[in-house]
Amino acid sequence: MRIALLGCGAVTQAVYVPLLSRRRDLFEVTAVCDLSPTLAAAVGDRLGAARRYTTLEDMLAAGGFDAVLVLASGSHGEAVRRSLAAGHAVFCEKPLALTRAEVAALPEGRLMVGYMKQYDPAVRRAEELLAELGGPGVIRAVEVTVLHPSGESQLAFANLTQARDVDAGLLASLRAAESTLVSQAVGDSPAVQSLYGVALGSICHDLSLLRRFTGSPHEISYVEAWGPAPGSIEISGPLPVQGRFSIRWHYLEDYPAYRETVAIHHDLGTLELVFPTPYLMNAPTTLTVVSGGESRTEWRDVTEAFEVQLAAFHAFVNDGKPPLTDVGGALEDIVTAQRIAARYAVQHDLPVGGEAA
Incomplete structure (x- = not known):
């Protein structure tokens, strides 16, 4: 499954990068996105993802993946909404959102929320x-x-x-x-x-x-x-x-x-x-x-x-x-x-x- 990562911070680096590296039988990371170009480059290098972005909009517009892993900090509601609306399956780290209104605004789609x-x-x-x-x-x-x-x-x-x-x-x-x-x-x-x-x-x-x-x-x-x-x-x-x-x-x-x-x-x-x-x-x-x-x-x-x-x-x-x-x-x-x-x-x-x- 081709996936894109949104958020390249501490948990992504400490947990998801090593796990995705050893589960290449299941996943190919084709794109990464972070506000920091430095973090996007570091995670992209470790996972062999050639496409690096600093905005979700640019990453979604470019495509080339089947699913988005939303791993950024803060509320995930808007990022999940945009990813589902673009037709992607979404894995979202907890919490899904900060408000019930954000959840109510989500479109139909394949969404899993992560509580490991x-x-x-x-x-x-x-x-x-x-x-x-x-x-x-x-x-x-x-x-x-x-x-x-x-x-x-x-x-x-x-x-x-x-x-x-x-x-x-x-x-x-x-x-x-x-x-x-x-x-x-x-x-x-x-x-x-x-x-x-x-x-x-x-x-x-x-x-x-x-x-x-x-x-x-x-x-x-x-x-x-x-x-x-x-x-x-x-x-x-x-x-x-x-x-x-x-x-x-x-x-x-x-x-x-x-x-x-x-x-x-x-x-x-x-x-x-x-x-x-x-x-x-x-x-x-x-x-x-x-x-x-x-x-x-x-x-x-x-x-x-x-x-x-x-x-x-x-x-x-x-x-x-x-x-x-x-x-x-x-x-x-x-x-x-x-x-x-x-x-x-x-x-x-x-x-x-x-x-x-």
Whole structure:
């Protein structure tokens, strides 16, 4: 499948370039696009893509590919809309957009939204075991803890090419446009906007796991945030079938390593997932199964979740196999993030506006 990449930043360089290099049996990268000519050249050189662009419009007009991978930062709504309208299949890194309106404006087309943890072999095994136990109806509680060091420390090993050649005025205009979208989503309170940014940028991974294990929560009971932004965030509420969930997310800039724990407690035991830093290829997630008599079994698989996700996109486009997250699932996460922002605003007597109101 001939593909084009939009966005040549940190995650593209650390994750997608090495994976696409070793999966040339599935993909040929024919074009790359980034605001920075330096980044486009670096990624194009590594992947053998002769066509390099600094605008999506120019890349779409030139064509020569079957699908677009939207890997840029910020809201992806407009880039996805234009790529679908041009007739291309689209893989979009989370989040799909910052507003529900952007999602509503998307045309029909083949769209898959990337939440790589859903494709983690340990997660899929936990899903199988949960189904054998009886599904969401047996869950008493889901408890999530995320310890999140700085992105720079997580990517220090990757020797990334840096972009220093993007026009400052262009960057300012893009940031202003994104700020407008955030205001349209949740209003103008800086505290509420900050919380919404974390919910859609990081906690959305855990919302995507809740979607797989239990379904998206329909209600948010409690939200608290403390510490210097982005700080620490606590979220809780009822699960759709029964039981409750809690998410505790902590930004700890100098913490030794990223760590994420998702524990599913049921009447007969616990399914516990411990995720390593997401940027280390083939570092396994550990699934610990606690069952009767305090029996503990650990399960690991070094198959890379990002790679399984890419293969799933190939199967989606070529064989029609549905992705784990389509536009509907991505929209559910946006709605849940807005409910989180709204609950926080109400609890702290802060203004909430836009779609979240």
